[in-house]
Amino acid sequence: MADAAPFVAGFYLDQERFVSACAAARKAGHQPIAFTPWPVHGLEHVLGIKRSFIGRPVLAIILIGFAIGMHMEWFSMSQNWPLNVGGKPYFAWPTFLVVALETGLLFGALTNFALAFHTCKLLPNPDTRLLNDRMTDDTFTLVLPVRAGETAESLSAWLRANRCEDIDVRGAGGLAGAATAPPAPSSTTTTGEPGTDAHRHEGVTHG
Amino acid sequence: MSAPHDLPPLTAKQLTDDVTAPLFKLPNLIWFHGFGLAQMLAVLLFVAIGCYCVEGYGIFGTNQPVNWGNDITTYIFWIGIAVAGTLVSAILFLFRQKWRTAINRSTEGMTVMAIQIAGLFPLIHTGRPWVDFWLMPYPNDRYLWPNFKSPIVWDVFALTAYALCSIIFWYLGLVPDFATVRDRATRPWQRRIYSVLAMGWRGRAEDWNHFERAYAQFAWISTPLVLGMHSTIAILAAVGKVSGWHTTIFAPYFVSGAIFGGLAMAIVLLVPMRSMLKLERYITVDHLERLAKVMLATGLLVAYVYVMEFFAAWYTESPYEKHQFLVFRPTGEWAWGFWTMMTCNVAIPQLLWIKAVRRNLVALFLIAIAVNVGMWFERFVIIALSVMHDALPSTWGHYAFTGFDWMILAGSFGLFFTMILVFVRVAPVVSIAELKALLLRRSHRKEEADHG
Numbered sequence: 258m259a260d261a262a263p264f265v266a267g268f269y270l271d272q273e274r275f276v277s278a279c280a281a282a283r284k285a286g287h288q289p290i291a292f293t294p295w296p297v298h299g300l301e302h303v304l305g306i307k308r309s310f311i312g313r314p315v316l317a318i319i320l321i322g323f324a325i326g327m328h329m330e331w332f333s334m335s336q337n338w339p340l341n342v343g344g345k346p347y348f349a350w351p352t353f354l355v356v357a358l359e360t361g362l363l364f365g366a367l368t369n370f371a372l373a374f375h376t377c378k379l380l381p382n383p384d385t386r387l388l389n390d391r392m393t394d395d396t397f398t399l400v401l402p403v404r405a406g407e408t409a410e411s412l413s414a415w416l417r418a419n420r421c422e423d424i425d426v427r428g429a430g431g432l433a434g435a436a437t438a439p440p441a442p443s444s445t446t447t448t449g450e451p452g453t454d455a456h457r458h459e460g461v462t463h464g
Numbered sequence: 465m466s467a468p469h470d471l472p473p474l475t476a477k478q479l480t481d482d483v484t485a486p487l488f489k490l491p492n493l494i495w496f497h498g499f500g501l502a503q504m505l506a507v508l509l510f511v512a513i514g515c516y517c518v519e520g521y522g523i524f525g526t527n528q529p530v531n532w533g534n535d536i537t538t539y540i541f542w543i544g545i546a547v548a549g550t551l552v553s554a555i556l557f558l559f560r561q562k563w564r565t566a567i568n569r570s571t572e573g574m575t576v577m578a579i580q581i582a583g584l585f586p587l588i589h590t591g592r593p594w595v596d597f598w599l600m601p602y603p604n605d606r607y608l609w610p611n612f613k614s615p616i617v618w619d620v621f622a623l624t625a626y627a628l629c630s631i632i633f634w635y636l637g638l639v640p641d642f643a644t645v646r647d648r649a650t651r652p653w654q655r656r657i658y659s660v661l662a663m664g665w666r667g668r669a670e671d672w673n674h675f676e677r678a679y680a681q682f683a684w685i686s687t688p689l690v691l692g693m694h695s696t697i698a699i700l701a702a703v704g705k706v707s708g709w710h711t712t713i714f715a716p717y718f719v720s721g722a723i724f725g726g727l728a729m730a731i732v733l734l735v736p737m738r739s740m741l742k743l744e745r746y747i748t749v750d751h752l753e754r755l756a757k758v759m760l761a762t763g764l765l766v767a768y769v770y771v772m773e774f775f776a777a778w779y780t781e782s783p784y785e786k787h788q789f790l791v792f793r794p795t796g797e798w799a800w801g802f803w804t805m806m807t808c809n810v811a812i813p814q815l816l817w818i819k820a821v822r823r824n825l826v827a828l829f830l831i832a833i834a835v836n837v838g839m840w841f842e843r844f845v846i847i848a849l850s851v852m853h854d855a856l857p858s859t860w861g862h863y864a865f866t867g868f869d870w871m872i873l874a875g876s877f878g879l880f881f882t883m884i885l886v887f888v889r890v891a892p893v894v895s896i897a898e899l900k901a902l903l904l905r906r907s908h909r910k911e912e913a914d915h916g
Binding site: 390 | 601628667677686
């Protein structure tokens with residue numbers, strides 16, 4: 258993790274400024290990674306994020322679960338141990354619908370849960386440290402990876418030009434700690450050390 | 465959602481501070497008293513279950529012909545409480561009712577706790593709880609399969625699926641908020657615990673995109689699950705050829721009754737909780753008033769069904785139905801239970817037509833308690849009274865609570881409130897991220913409008 262590609266993070270308190278900066282970053286050819294404390298609707302269009310794919314797999318699993326449930330009932334009630342219950346047919350499918358439906362929906366719910374965790378890369382980690390503790394409170398973060406032909410300084414200047422309120426530079430050897438942004442007049446947050454451990458900036462190393 | 469005017473303008477930080485504050489400080493004396501009382505009651509449940517495992521099912525008042533008594537009544541009561549939580553978290557979500565955001569976490573919490581308690585009662589009712597795993601279908605050398613043609617087995621599946629789905633739905637919604645708590649925790653042990661619970665959540669835009677889709681899909685999955693689950697319980701009774709059960713109206717009747725009683729429980733929880741945790745700004749009187757309106761609407765549906773049952777009993781000319789509805793319930797040995805139900809479920813909720821009553825929290829709290837009492841008696845009247853006087857007068861019997869019945873009933877409330885009181889200390893009771901997205905966007909728009 259310590260060898261993660263260098264990047265510059267810009268912190269915003271204002272949602273509109275942040276969304277504008279994301280749009281500008283994308284337009285300028287950067288590869289922005291955005292972190293928000295709450296879901297910002299419309300940001301996915303700005304960043305070109307496609308609609309989540311997890312709908313169809315869940316539907317497929319619901320249907321498969323339904324088929325498994327129905328098969329289980331057919332097998333146990335009409336094949337493995339046929340039992341005459343009130344003169345009903347052995348394979349009385351209308352009475353089997355409820356259990357099949359519940360099985361399908363349960364499978365779907367579990368798949369939905371697993372896919373949500375998988376796509377968001379959620380794993381239990383007792384040592385999680387983000388770049389800035391207020392990333393999950395009121396601070397929006399725009400991360401720009403330093404690519405060939407760019408420097409941390411140039412990206413920092415770009416972020417400042419796009420009205421960010423604080424800057425953090427990470428993973429670029431001597432550049433770490435060169436958080437050079439002047440305190441923005443409107444800034445009431447993200448002062449001090451935006452992330453204290455360069456080895457544990459989960460904020461981007463998985464991104 | 466109007467905010468009191470004497471408060472500072474709402475910011476994201478303010479919202480985080482307010483909602484997470486109870487997690488970082490010692491609870492007040494009221495909490496400790498409540499927790500102690502709830503635990504004492506909860507102990508009764510476990511003692512009763514222990515005695516029952518040793519002595520057998522005979523310690524309860526259930527008998528022949530009243531083989532469904534307190535345990536199944538209380539089971540359906542708690543299921544109903546759970547249903548209302550899913551109404552707020554899933555069904556109102558699908559109807560784009562944004563006001564639900566302030567209360568969905570707490571009502572979902574109510575669902576999760578209530579469903580676990582509800583699940584205890586059928587397990588008690590089987591008589592031999594140590595072989596309850598026979599309810600599940602699994603290949604075994606006795607060739608024993610559950611009878612899938614029986615609604616009782618449908619209920620096992622419906623309840624299991626619903627309980628599991630509710631718990632994971634609730635947890636998924638909590639993940640971003642646990643991350644917020646994690647990043648504010650100052651004590652290392654607390655930070656580590658919330659780090660594990662938050663699963664490394666970072667709030668990347670792509671993550672929110674997947675998260676919101678998954679959340680919406682959970683709402684789509686939960687809605688048929690919850691409606692199906694309570695309808696299954698209703699069908700379970702309705703397919704029985706017992707006067708008082710054998711009606712086609714049972715499924716919508718049970719679902720509306722569940723929402724009615726469950727919202728009453730939500731009000732019973734929210735009114736003290738919002739002041740104890742100082743969340744009046746977020747869980748406002750407006751929210752409670754809306755809950756009261758939904759409660760009134762479902763209460764009217766329930767009242768309509770009561771009337772229809774009388775009408776149907778008269779119209780069918782079945783002597784057993786007529787006896788059950790027109791004679792035994794209103795004038796029999798349990799008539800006081802029937803009239804308690806009528807008073808609490810039909811008469812008292814009519815006060816909610818008055819706006820001043822809906823907005824008076826003390827009145828609302830008392831009405832909600834009355835509805836809870838009434839809804840327990842409703843289930844008792846349906847379940848126990850119907851089998852007490854069935855279609856075979858020679859087998860008619862009586863029913864009386866034993867001390868152990870009181871213990872499991874009071875104990876279930878004790879366990880419920882114990883879990884709720886723990887929940888409000890360890891998890892944010894308001895959905896922080898969702899509420900920020902809603903409130904701050906609104907305030908921003910308002911600012912724009914104010915500045916022309």
